[in-house]
Amino acid sequence: ELANYGEYSGNPTRTETREYVKTVLDLMTRKKHPSGKPKILLIGGAIANFTDVAKTFDGIIDAFKEYAEKMRQVGVRIYVRRGGPN
Numbered sequence: 001e002l003a004n005y006g007e008y009s010g011n012p013t014r015t016e017t018r019e020y021v022k023t024v025l026d027l028m029t030r031k032k033h034p035s036g037k038p039k040i041l042l043i044g045g046a047i048a049n050f051t052d053v054a055k056t057f058d059g060i061i062d063a064f065k066e067y068a069e070k071m072r073q074v075g076v077r078i079y080v081r082r083g084g085p086n
Contacts, residue, residue, distance in 0.1 A: 011052060017059025025063055029070035039074055044081035 012020070028039055043060065064071070064078075071078075 012056060012059070014055050014059040014062070017056045018062040019059075021060050021063035022066065025067040025071065028076060029067060029074050032074045036075075039076045041076055041078045042081075043078065 024041075028041065033039060
């Protein structure tokens with residue numbers, strides 16, 4: 001099952017990335033999977049030359065800190081695959 005697919009490019013700021021990720025996490029953590037399966041969050045893709053990966057990951061980490069307990073409660077697993085020159 002794929003519940004959400006999103007793409008955020010164009011060199012977003014830390015704040016923009018944090019708010020985007022919070023929206024995804026809010027939807028993802030509202031309730032457990034009905035059969036108890038873990039929920040999988042994939043963070044991936046190639047990054048354009050102009051994207052500051054450190055800045056975007058700071059925004060992701062900010063959102064994770066805010067949603068850490070909810071993610072644990074519903075059993076979210078996170079997989080990361082990032083590429084690109086930055």
